[in-house]
Amino acid sequence: MIKDELKILEELLGEDYHENIPMKRHTTFKTGGNADIFICPQTTEALAESIKILSGSDYAFYIIGNGSNIIVPDSGIRGVVVSTKGLREITQNGNTLTVGAGVINAEAARFAENASLGGMEFLSGIPGTIGGAAVMNAGAYGHETKDIITKVTYVTKKGEIKEIAASEVGYGYRTSLFTKSDHVVVSAEFGLYEKDKEEISAYTKDLNQRRRDKQPLNYPSAGSVFKRPEGYFAGKLIEDSGLKGYRIGGAMVSEKHAGFIINYDNATSDDILNLIKHVQDVVYEKFGVMLEREIKILGSM
Ligand SMILES: Cc1cc2nc3c(=O)[nH]c(=O)nc-3n(C[C@H](O)[C@H](O)[C@H](O)COP(=O)(O)OP(=O)(O)OC[C@H]3O[C@@H](n4cnc5c(N)ncnc54)[C@H](O)[C@@H]3O)c2cc1C
Known part of the structure; x- marks a missing residue:
């Protein structure tokens, strides 16, 4: 049953259907395991047909754009990643x-x-x-x-x-x-x-210069990790908790902007997730504010 549906998808998409793709190539954190299947339909109609086929199957599927606001587990994605990147008009x-x-x-x-x-x-x-x-x-x-x-x-x-x-x-x-x-x-x-x-x-140019001045753009990241809590700034709370530069494995709270976690040195997704949890715990202990994650976890842990 499942094989048939994947076969139909493969026939529909041809060279836009791929197996066993490293998701670190498709996330700005540059971490994460392999996706079983990765598809990149080139038209709205092909994407719509793919979604219809997948919805009628037992396969889990996940949508991805440029992967700049997601973490993919190190264990990868069991199922199908649907990239929108073919829709370029x-x-x-x-x-x-x-x-x-x-x-x-x-x-x-x-x-x-x-x-x-x-x-x-x-x-x-x-x-x-x-x-x-x-x-x-x-x-x-x-x-x-x-x-x-x-x-x-x-x-x-x-x-x-x-x-x-x-x-x-x-x-x-x-x-x-x-x-x-x-x-x-x-x-x-x-x-x-x-x-x-x-x-x-x-x-x-002015906006992009402001970004370069404030953000650690020379390291892989997914931008601000946490949403802005009502009445506070996440980066300031993290900095005031003494966490700038704090590391777990290859993941680090940016020295330049404490709201960013960077892939400093071959981090795994686990390093990043453990660091997120640590930051949440310390900030909660110090300030009683629970930081809510802005970046999303794709797939299941
Ligand atoms: C250096 C850096 C700076 C950043 N600065 C900012 C900033 O200033 N402001 C800001 O808002 N964000 C910022 N971000 C975060 C990120 O770029 C944004 O959230 C962006 O909009 C995510 O788009 P994406 O295509 O990469 O989505 P992805 O990361 O691929 O996906 C994000 C979520 O949206 C879903 N999704 C993606 N595309 C679709 C679709 N077509 N249909 C349905 N669901 C979809 C995914 O399933 C996932 O849940 C920054 C990130 C980095 C790395």
């Missing part, structure tokens, strides 16, 4: 861009810049996909995806392709309808505005 209609879920944010921002469209600059330094941004409501420097997104196209578990107005998506701080459902975002529409190209370029 960008189309422009006046001030509106429709962007495939697999497009990297920086590429979408560059497209907007070349079209003299402002509003997307903040996404340029967030190293995920447009799908990841639309799901997580990615944000930085006072801007959030919800400020510019107008419509989302997604695939349901049954393989239906649907659209929803962004105002109906229930966007909040790093949450949305999509963080609580099985839907797969396949593209998003953005309402931008005319802006001088030089100004866009200068603002983008």
